[in-house]
Amino acid sequence: MRAENATSTVDGNAAAGMLWDVFGTDVTALVGVCGGCGAAVPFAETVVELDEAAAIVRCRSCTHTLFTVLRDEQGVRLILGVLHEIVRE
Amino acid sequence: MAVISRGFGARRRDSDPHLPPGQYLTEDFPVLSAGPTPRIDTAVWRFGIRNEAGAEVSWTWEEFLALPSEDVHTDIHCVTRWSKLGTSWRGVSLDTLLDAVDTDAAYAMAHSYGGYTTNVPVDELRDGQAWIAYEFDGEPLDPEHGGPARLLVPHLYFWKSAKWVRGLTLMDDDEPGFWEQNGYNMHGDPWTEERYW
Amino acid sequence: MTVGGWSAARVVEVDDVTSSARVLRVTVPGWPGSDAGQHVDIRLTAEDGYQAVRSYSLGSYGPSDTIELAVDEIPDGEVSPYLVRDVLPGDELEVKGPLGGYFVWRAGGAEPVQLIAGGSGIVPLVAIARAAKDAGAAASLRLLYSVRTPDDAIYRDELERGAADGGVAVTWRYTRTAPTGWQGAVGRVDTAVLRASVWAPEAQPVVYVCGPTGFVEHVADALVELGHAPGRIKTERFGGA
Numbered sequence: 001m002r003a004e005n006a007t008s009t010v011d012g013n014a015a016a017g018m019l020w021d022v023f024g025t026d027v028t029a030l031v032g033v034c035g036g037c038g039a040a041v042p043f044a045e046t047v048v049e050l051d052e053a054a055a056i057v058r059c060r061s062c063t064h065t066l067f068t069v070l071r072d073e074q075g076v077r078l079i080l081g082v083l084h085e086i087v088r089e
Numbered sequence: 090m091a092v093i094s095r096g097f098g099a100r101r102r103d104s105d106p107h108l109p110p111g112q113y114l115t116e117d118f119p120v121l122s123a124g125p126t127p128r129i130d131t132a133v134w135r136f137g138i139r140n141e142a143g144a145e146v147s148w149t150w151e152e153f154l155a156l157p158s159e160d161v162h163t164d165i166h167c168v169t170r171w172s173k174l175g176t177s178w179r180g181v182s183l184d185t186l187l188d189a190v191d192t193d194a195a196y197a198m199a200h201s202y203g204g205y206t207t208n209v210p211v212d213e214l215r216d217g218q219a220w221i222a223y224e225f226d227g228e229p230l231d232p233e234h235g236g237p238a239r240l241l242v243p244h245l246y247f248w249k250s251a252k253w254v255r256g257l258t259l260m261d262d263d264e265p266g267f268w269e270q271n272g273y274n275m276h277g278d279p280w281t282e283e284r285y286w
Numbered sequence: 287m288t289v290g291g292w293s294a295a296r297v298v299e300v301d302d303v304t305s306s307a308r309v310l311r312v313t314v315p316g317w318p319g320s321d322a323g324q325h326v327d328i329r330l331t332a333e334d335g336y337q338a339v340r341s342y343s344l345g346s347y348g349p350s351d352t353i354e355l356a357v358d359e360i361p362d363g364e365v366s367p368y369l370v371r372d373v374l375p376g377d378e379l380e381v382k383g384p385l386g387g388y389f390v391w392r393a394g395g396a397e398p399v400q401l402i403a404g405g406s407g408i409v410p411l412v413a414i415a416r417a418a419k420d421a422g423a424a425a426s427l428r429l430l431y432s433v434r435t436p437d438d439a440i441y442r443d444e445l446e447r448g449a450a451d452g453g454v455a456v457t458w459r460y461t462r463t464a465p466t467g468w469q470g471a472v473g474r475v476d477t478a479v480l481r482a483s484v485w486a487p488e489a490q491p492v493v494y495v496c497g498p499t500g501f502v503e504h505v506a507d508a509l510v511e512l513g514h515a516p517g518r519i520k521t522e523r524f525g526g527a
Binding site: 012 | 291325327338339341382383384385386387388389499520521522523524525
């Protein structure tokens with residue numbers, strides 16, 4: 001699902017593995033509420049730029065970054081952006 | 090210890106010494122934008138530099154083209170991992186433009202038509218490191234690639250070379266532009282792989 | 287054995303299904319089973335420690351510890367050519383999964399379901415079609431499968447046989463070259479194609495769209511234009527054109 005060699009623009013489904021590294025479970029069905037525009041959307045439907053080291057997860061409505069996941073030799077970090085709420089429906 | 094997959098790795102790209110780490114060569118010129126392409130008429134185009142005291146110097150398109158310009162041959166490196174070697178541009182050096190401005194500021198924020206911003210240290214805009222480019226490959230710069238004019242700072246990742254540039258605001262302190270607020274590195278040196286936060 | 291989420295796995299079968307795509311069957315000891323529509327991350331490690339990770343949708347579903355994926359070769363790629371051209375039964379790799387709790391189908395829903403695939407986006411939708419047929423629910427599902435030419439269609443025989451035999455009804459769309467004798471038009475999926483082949487908006491179907499990012503966005507926009515509620519359209523985008 002990821003274009004070879006280059007960063008690609010996909011959606012939150014493709015970040016499931018990297019997010020699993022943070023949470024220890026699949027979170028793509030959880031709903032994230034954007035603190036920028038209020039849009040409430042499953043993580044699977046976010047705009048994601050993804051490569052081996054990072055996933056930048058953005059709101060599809062207002063394009064602001066919800067959060068960024070970074071992976072290096074030390075481990076994985078999730079840095080919050082404008083994500084305001086997570087809802088399990 | 091991870092499981093070794095027999096024979097994997099034979100097809101990996103060899104690291105090319107001409108390319109920064111993690112980059113791959115392209116013959117294309119991919120277009121990547123966060124939003125739609127602005128269309129700016131050169132009749133209304135302005136480029137302005139505002140110094141740290143708020144004083145502004147600006148040029149119309151005609152005034153801008155009357156400034157001394159140079160041919161630039163350089164390599165460009167995009168954070169999405171493609172690199173394009175030997176690109177040809179024509180533009181006005183930031184040395185020429187900054188000579189018209191009274192400033193001691195250490196940082197600049199580039200502003201573009203459409204709202205894009207990106208930050209660059211002023212001393213990385215001087216000394217032949219940056220241009221406002223209006224031609225690519227001998228032709229007027231296409232709007233898709235940032236025309237009428239874009240900032241060109243090829244020694245940093247190409248998101249710093251702001252398309253549709255309209256001006257610089259000079260600042261005493263560094264501040265993050267659009268992508269720098271959204272996960273990308275404040276500095277962006279490809280040779281030390283400063284991609285993300 | 288699972289380390290950091292990665293399970294050791296062994297390729298047990300490879301099947302070249304088109305000139306650029308291969309179906310692989312991989313046995314993962316301790317596999318917990320998967321829902322139709324889920325995917326896995328595959329990790330490959332070279333002898334010198336170099337690693338690469340890629341995501342692939344599963345064509346299989348259910349409890350079996352042998353999972354099935356279909357890989358389309360991307361020219362000049364790093365991982366897909368290895369999986370499509372080099373890998374042999376007996377080779378080892380690592381699997382993380384199943385992943386994806388959103389783009390899944392489970393039996394028991396009352397509403398009709400529309401599946402729309404672009405190219406290799408067919409893979410998770412085949413898993414859904416198989417699960418629906420096994421659950422006796424195939425009559426409420428339809429599949430629209432868009433490919434460049436008939437030879438590019440992964441799972442073509444299975445889908446055609448299934449459509450004739452209690453499986454999900456399939457509408458084919460060829461964007462470049464149709465089979466000889468094809469009566470229909472050739473070209474990209476547009477609102478006219480969707481209006482003719484997709485459950486009507488009044489039926490309030492749940493729609494699953496999978497394929498390259500451009501295809502998915504174009505189709506999703508067209509569905510909304512036709513009157514489908516955005517909240518009933520589930521999308522899964524692959525990278526690339």
